[in-house]
Amino acid sequence: MKRRHLLSGLAAVPALALLPGCAALSSNDAPVGTGDLGLVVERARGTLALVNTSSRTLLAEIGGLGDLSHASVVFSRGGASAFVFGRDGALTRVNLLSRRITARVLQAGNSIGGAISQDGTLVAAQNYTPGGVKVFDATTLALVADIPAVVNGKASRVVGLADLPGNRFIFSLFDADAIWIADLSERSRPVITKIENIGHQPYDGLVTPDGRHYIAGLFGEDGLALVDLWDDKPRARRILGGYGRGEAPLPVYKMPHLRGWAVAGRQAYLPAIGRHEVLVVDTATWQETGRIAVAGQPVFVIARPDGRQVWVNFAVPDYHQVQVIDTKTRQVVRTLQPGKAVLHMEFTPRGEAVWISARDDNRVSVIDTQNFTTLATLSMDAPSGVFFTSRAARMGF
Numbered sequence: 001m002k003r004r005h006l007l008s009g010l011a012a013v014p015a016l017a018l019l020p021g022c023a024a025l026s027s028n029d030a031p032v033g034t035g036d037l038g039l040v041v042e043r044a045r046g047t048l049a050l051v052n053t054s055s056r057t058l059l060a061e062i063g064g065l066g067d068l069s070h071a072s073v074v075f076s077r078g079g080a081s082a083f084v085f086g087r088d089g090a091l092t093r094v095n096l097l098s099r100r101i102t103a104r105v106l107q108a109g110n111s112i113g114g115a116i117s118q119d120g121t122l123v124a125a126q127n128y129t130p131g132g133v134k135v136f137d138a139t140t141l142a143l144v145a146d147i148p149a150v151v152n153g154k155a156s157r158v159v160g161l162a163d164l165p166g167n168r169f170i171f172s173l174f175d176a177d178a179i180w181i182a183d184l185s186e187r188s189r190p191v192i193t194k195i196e197n198i199g200h201q202p203y204d205g206l207v208t209p210d211g212r213h214y215i216a217g218l219f220g221e222d223g224l225a226l227v228d229l230w231d232d233k234p235r236a237r238r239i240l241g242g243y244g245r246g247e248a249p250l251p252v253y254k255m256p257h258l259r260g261w262a263v264a265g266r267q268a269y270l271p272a273i274g275r276h277e278v279l280v281v282d283t284a285t286w287q288e289t290g291r292i293a294v295a296g297q298p299v300f301v302i303a304r305p306d307g308r309q310v311w312v313n314f315a316v317p318d319y320h321q322v323q324v325i326d327t328k329t330r331q332v333v334r335t336l337q338p339g340k341a342v343l344h345m346e347f348t349p350r351g352e353a354v355w356i357s358a359r360d361d362n363r364v365s366v367i368d369t370q371n372f373t374t375l376a377t378l379s380m381d382a383p384s385g386v387f388f389t390s391r392a393a394r395m396g397f
Contacts, residue, residue: 034079044382056376077120079389131155151176160205172202198225198236206258207396254315264307271298305351349390357383
């Protein structure tokens with residue numbers, strides 16, 4: 001009886017269009033989701049290509065983004081808005097549903113990336129010129145906090161910016177051999193924790209999937225800096241020190257990137273600077289457990305969402321190749337040549353396919369990760385970064 005009364009009561013409720021703030025859909029309208037959308041940076045023209053990862057199609061191009069030669073993208077919690085960090089220091093918010101720019105601010109002279117806070121209300125940009133980090137309101141792009149990265153009177157370039165639980169951001173100071181944590185629980189008064197002497201020239205950083213550890217790669221020496229973020233007083237300790245001991249380092253043609261969550265199960269897979277190797281590290285002990293020889297100097301080393309495969313692309317002269325590592329056998333199981341100047345790779349949310357940009361061939365290839373066949377090829381103008389809205393639900397992206 002109670003269930004029947006409830007159903008009859010619901011039937012008597014008028015259409016939601018009568019409630020404040022709601023609008024009825026006409027028979028011609030269809031709800032649009034964002035879960036299968038993504039953006040590809042067309043760096044030569046300052047344009048973003050909006051793509052659908054399910055239909056593997058190009059939906060639209062959005063121009064007016066400025067210098068995108070080292071652009072990166074983060075997404076709002078709902079995936080409808082993208083925040084684009086341009087090399088020219090611009091921060092731009094783009095609506096993926098209306099396919100247009102909704103806000104834009106020139107916040108620095110040279111910016112190389114950023115992050116969005118845990119609750120989605122704050123967007124932080126890391127800057128080369130003039131250095132430091134600026135934090136903005138995600139809705140209005142109004143400046144919330146300006147954090148200069150100045151040590152001993154000298155400004156430092158900032159790299160490796162990532163979000164942490166509790167509306168915090170962590171980043172590395174390339175020129176000051178330091179890692180800072182900015183707590184913006186009170187957004188107008190950030191609290192900065194400074195970790196010094198972490199190693200020479202940290203060039204990038206990643207946060208492990210559980211949010212516990214931050215790893216900064218060191219360009220000025222063989223090794224990495226590790227911070228346990230669960231410690232009451234976080235400090236950095238060196239791991240993989242001297243991994244190239246006794247070997248002559250090769251010239252570094254492109255700085256490796258640690259972004260991409262190259263963590264599969266209990267193992268982390270990391271690029272070795274100036275070497276044709278991927279380092280394997282046990283994330284419980286942070287000791288090296290192996291090395292995998294690869295075709296060139298790794299740039300991106302990224303794990304498929306299920307952790308069974310790790311995909312690697314390379315610096316010149318080997319940047320026409322991509323290699324696939326089986327994490328069970330730790331062997332390279334496939335070498336692909338998806339085009340000239342492979343710059344970026346991005347897995348679909350569940351990893352059945354990977355999208356690979358080939359800048360000099362002006363195309364993006366969609367590859368099946370089981371049988372390595374090409375599922376689709378999309379023509380684009382000098383594509384580089386590939387970013388899918390599934391990043392909105394991941395820490396450190």
